[in-house]
Amino acid sequence: MRKLENIENRIIPITFLGILIFLWYFVVERGIIQRFILPSPVDAVTTLFRILPEIKHHLIVTLTEAFYGLIFAIVLAVALAVLMDNILMLKRALYPLLVISQTIPILVLAPLFAMWFGLGKFPKIIVVMLVCFFPIIVSLLEGFDSVDKDLINLMKSMGASKIKIFTMVKFPASIVNFFTGLKVAATYCIMAAFIGEWMGGKAGLGLYMMRAKKSLRIDKVFAVVLLIVILSMVLFKIVSILQRLLMPWNNEKQ
């Protein structure tokens, strides 16, 4: 029964997507919208395969930036969340700043970082970090906060120290929240690296796409967009699989 429902859950969005893509294809193939304004989905896919050798180098650069940015964001977010949860003063002082940091448009920051740190990978890694850091730390902090008070009391009544309560209860209880944040972060990290490159760089998909845009190669632009969507979805899936492997107790829920 559940399996059937699952299939149904998948069929609906896939069919809908299929209809949209077909409409897009139809509109372009029939010449209702001209090709140099909107390439057809077939063009985007064939172009992607055609330019793949040429963008391989850029792809690797973008992936490297996204990867390091995400890793650093995870490390920093976890460390800071632990500190903020244990030192109330720190939490009160930092939390508003964290929120404010997210309101500054990344499009402004990216070129600034390029000016300060040059055109290499480093400023892009910072952009990725900034984007990915927030969802992880916010969900972690919320996780720490939402641990059952009775559970903590129970641990106390058994004479557990603050550190033991943290490592044995609070942290494992918040892993679900951590993964929720990580899923958001993983979806964003490629796009963030891309924005960083777009605003100035020597290599990467963002740079490649800017060049394509300037030479009015819209088919290439679409091909790169397609690539980014695929990469982000793959990353999201990897995180989901990781979550299932690391949290066997959570799999049967629903």
Next chain:
Amino acid sequence: MSTYQKNKLSVNNIYKSFGDISVIDDVSLELKENEFVSLLGPSGSGKSTIFNIIAGLIKPDKGKVYIEDMDFTGRSGRVSYMYQKDLLLPWKKIIDNAALPLVIKGTKKKEAREMVKGYFKIFGLEGFEYKYPFQLSGGMRQRAALMRTYMFSKDIILLDEPFGGLDAITKRRMQYWLLDVLSNLNASIIFITHDIDEAIFLSDRVYILSDRPARVKTEIKIDLPRPRKNQVITTPRFNEIKKDIINIL
């Protein structure tokens, strides 16, 4: 049960208020060795606060808690405490949940597992050692929680409405089961409930508490013979006691 029993725990004239609201007003309790005592009172009457004070999680404004004649006021880590929620850690297998108190005390995981293994039979959880809590029914989870509670402190156990979240049939079974288990263990129990039948069926003595602020209205000895079978709840003596309690409440 012997005629003379040692005093395990005594709570002497405790008071507690939160802000302006007085929650506990001069409560004194006693628990003897191997005794089963219930605190019966309406919801929100401060029963759980009394438990928190006995467990040392809250300090009373006035009064003392003695455990085996030692002052334990405001000191945690001596008695074991079980809540209405099973509070099992969902990411740990049942055996590791049961071994949790030992691990907190500093026992190695492997040794702790060995130490709890033998109790799975007594607590009716044989074969479920390596399952996760979500794979167990509500009643079984409560049993696992009781087992963990027992692993922490084997002599004094506080049970705060442990069966309050179960359906009536499971609850009845669990009460019966609890009496059965306890006959194999040397434990003194304080049990919180607002269910009159439950209090009479399980206890040697019942303290009846007032509405907030909690005061001991009276103390009733339950002289029903042990071991108690399910039928005891239909006997005239049972109903007599029940009538008394209803009148006092």
